[in-house]
Amino acid sequence: MREDIVEAKAEKLARLTESYGTAYPEKTERTHTASEAASSFQVLSESGAEIIVAGRIRSVRTMGKIAFAHLEDGSGRIQIFLSEADLGSEAFRLFSDTIEMGDFVNVHGTMFLTKKEEKTIAVKSWRILGKSMRPIPTDHFGIEDKEELLRRRYLDLLTNPETREMFRKKNQFWQTVRTFLAGEGFLEVQTPVLEHIPGGAEAEPFITHHNALDQDFYLRISLELALKRLLVGGYERVFEIGRLFRNEGVDRDHLQEYDDVEFYAAYLDLEQGMEMTERLYREIVRVVNDGKLTTVYEGAELDWSKPFPRVDYFTEFEKETGIDLSEDVTVDMLRAKAEELGIKYDPAAGKGRLIDTIYKKTVRQKLVQPCFLVGHPIEVSPLAKSDPTNPRRVLRMQPIAAMSELGNGFSELNDPADQRRRFEEQMRLREAGDAEGMMLDEDFLEALEYGMPPAFGFGMSERLFAVLMDRSIRETVIFPPMRSRE
Numbered sequence: 180m181r182e183d184i185v186e187a188k189a190e191k192l193a194r195l196t197e198s199y200g201t202a203y204p205e206k207t208e209r210t211h212t213a214s215e216a217a218s219s220f221q222v223l224s225e226s227g228a229e230i231i232v233a234g235r236i237r238s239v240r241t242m243g244k245i246a247f248a249h250l251e252d253g254s255g256r257i258q259i260f261l262s263e264a265d266l267g268s269e270a271f272r273l274f275s276d277t278i279e280m281g282d283f284v285n286v287h288g289t290m291f292l293t294k295k296e297e298k299t300i301a302v303k304s305w306r307i308l309g310k311s312m313r314p315i316p317t318d319h320f321g322i323e324d325k326e327e328l329l330r331r332r333y334l335d336l337l338t339n340p341e342t343r344e345m346f347r348k349k350n351q352f353w354q355t356v357r358t359f360l361a362g363e364g365f366l367e368v369q370t371p372v373l374e375h376i377p378g379g380a381e382a383e384p385f386i387t388h389h390n391a392l393d394q395d396f397y398l399r400i401s402l403e404l405a406l407k408r409l410l411v412g413g414y415e416r417v418f419e420i421g422r423l424f425r426n427e428g429v430d431r432d433h434l435q436e437y438d439d440v441e442f443y444a445a446y447l448d449l450e451q452g453m454e455m456t457e458r459l460y461r462e463i464v465r466v467v468n469d470g471k472l473t474t475v476y477e478g479a480e481l482d483w484s485k486p487f488p489r490v491d492y493f494t495e496f497e498k499e500t501g502i503d504l505s506e507d508v509t510v511d512m513l514r515a516k517a518e519e520l521g522i523k524y525d526p527a528a529g530k531g532r533l534i535d536t537i538y539k540k541t542v543r544q545k546l547v548q549p550c551f552l553v554g555h556p557i558e559v560s561p562l563a564k565s566d567p568t569n570p571r572r573v574l575r576m577q578p579i580a581a582m583s584e585l586g587n588g589f590s591e592l593n594d595p596a597d598q599r600r601r602f603e604e605q606m607r608l609r610e611a612g613d614a615e616g617m618m619l620d621e622d623f624l625e626a627l628e629y630g631m632p633p634a635f636g637f638g639m640s641e642r643l644f645a646v647l648m649d650r651s652i653r654e655t656v657i658f659p660p661m662r663s664r665e
Contacts, residue, residue: 188312191277195307198273202310207285209233214254216290220298224290232257232300233285233308241275247299248278250286258299259286265303274305281311329653330661345648346657348467352644353420355466356440359459365416365442370405372398372422378623379403379562381532381605381615382425385435398424402441403562403636404623407591410445410634411626418442423640427615431651432583432642435660441638449574449590452635453551456588457487460549460578460643467647476581476649479547487578490546492538492554499541504534504556505571513537527612531558549580561601561617563589578639581646588637595627 195202210231216223223230234252244263249256263271278284288302316338328335335342357367375394377384379401389396399405402419409417420440427433444452464472464483472484493504500516502508513533517524522540524533534556546552555575557565563573574590592598602619609616645652653659 184314185312188310191279192310192312194273194277195310199307202307204306204308207233207306207308208287209285212254213250213252213257216257216300217255217298220290220292224292227289229287229289229303230300231285231287232259234283236278236280236282236284238280239278244271246271246275250284250300258293258297259288259302260291260293260299261302261305265301266305270304278307279311280317281313281315282307283309283311325654326661329659330664332658345650345655348648349641349644349655349657352463352467352641352647353438353440355463356459356639357420359462360418360440360442363416363444363455365418365444366414368406368409368414368417368419369421370399370402370419372424374399374405376618376620376622377401378617378620380425381561381617383427383614385424385426400425401638402439403638404620406441406443407631407634407636408623408626410443411629411631415445415632416443429653432645434652434656437640437642437652437656439638439640441636443591443634443636445632445634447635448633449553449576449588449635452588452590452637453487453576456576456578456586456637457551460585463643464647467644474647474649476646479581481547481549481580481646483549483580485549488548488550490550490552490579492542492552492556493572495542495545496534496538499545500537505569508534525613529558529608529611529613529616531556531561532608532613532615535559543579543584544582546579546582549578552577552579552584560589561605562592562598564592564594565597578643583642583646585643585646586637586639588635591631591634591636593627593631593633595624598627599624 192202208231213232213234216230216232232250234250237249237251237256239248240246246261248259250259261271261274285306285308286300286302287304288300291299291301293299316334361367373389373396375396377397377400382400384397384400386395386397400423402421406417406419418440420438422436423439424436426435461472461483464474468474472482474481474483497503502512502516508530510530510533513530514524517533517537520537520540522537524536528536553576554566554572557571557573560573560575563575566572566574576588577584578586602617605617606619609618641655642652645655648655
């Protein structure tokens with residue numbers, strides 16, 4: 180920031196401090212918000228009632244002995260009018276000499292309509308509430324660097340109304356999820372963020388140290404295993420909306436910390452779960468999209484009003500790769516296919532990770548309209564129940580749209596012996612170098628041995644919101660993790 184700007188603002192701050200004792204008072208009066216003043220204009224102007232409005236100055240135009248300004252609060256903007264005749268020369272000069280865009284003030288006055296028919300407050304007195312010591316970016320001289328806007332999100336919110344509106348919609352997004360699940364009889368709970376063993380997903384965790392216990396803990400990568408323990412404990416329908424942490428890369432669909440919801444319903448099967456999930460998604464789209472059931476993502480129109488078609492994993496995988504997953508498939512075969520297709524893969528990846536890598540670069544790239552991917556191979560689904568008609572498949576579904584996985588649902592595995600075998604296979608993959616392989620969780624296995632009812636479980640992150648907003652997930656997180664400037 181230029182030294183002359185710093186010096187000028189410091190001088191203005193000194194004048195305000197001298198006049199008011201402080202430019203940052205601890206309290207203020209306010210009788211109306213900007214929108215309340217505007218909506219009650221008829222009554223206020225006819226009665227001559229005096230009102231007090233407080234907010235940030237967004238523009239100032241001084242013309243001799245009069246000045247116009249726009250004041251903004253959380254409800255909107257309203258014009259204010261100041262004159263030397265109404266305020267007196269000292270108060271008017273103080274305003275015109277010291278107040279600029281970004282400052283917070285309150286104004287006391289009456290409503291009138293200007294010649295241009297703009298609802299305006301004629302100011303009788305005013306008070307500084309907070310002096311802005313840095314120049315606020317404007318519409319014409321704003322910050323164009325997207326990275327800098329994400330780093331200083333407060334300036335993005337301050338200068339871009341569409342960003343503020345997006346986060347209002349995000350609040351609607353999560354409130355809709357909460358209201359829908361409560362209406363379906365689910366109990367909202369909170370489970371620990373710190374875990375001895377991270378589980379419920381294939382992802383690399385963050386590690387932290389608990390000083391009081393002198394023990395390392397992991398930041399949770401999923402809500403799943405804690406919520407399933409509650410099914411063991413006797414609850415039949417539970418859900419949690421919480422923050423997850425995954426130590427993985429950043430791209431359009433991935434972030435290291437983000438919000439997620441998971442719900443579990445005892446005695447619900449996969450088909451019933453898909454029916455509920457489809458209703459949930461349609462309600463979310465309706466609410467955040469102002470009643471419309473079509474959205475646009477990267478130029479493609481998505482229609483959420485139609486029943487989600489079922490897309491079979493095995494069928495589409497064979498169509499795209501020529502590999503039939505219902506037959507014996509080796510790691511070498513999958514590596515060769517990946518190389519043939521020009522797909523990069525982790526040399527330490529096992530069969531499940533290779534299948535998933537190839538699927539994401541082939542099958543998923545064709546899935547644009549909302550659908551359910553079903554019938555996943557058992558190797559990529561360590562927590563799902565096997566399909567009784569085909570032991571190579573599991574009872575799993577994923578809502579997909581815009582080539583993105585927008586959720587994950589299972590008929591939950593409740594056989595402790597089968598779950599132990601799956602965990603042991605995951606541990607072998609970890610020992611071979613797969614950092615995302617699941618750890619064996621003896622406490623969870625012990626809980627399963629006490630008995631867990633058959634259940635449907637589902638998880639969904641804010642990635643769905645990002646697709647609905649036609650943004651990357653990082654843009655829809657209010658303060659995304661960023662590399663430091665240093």
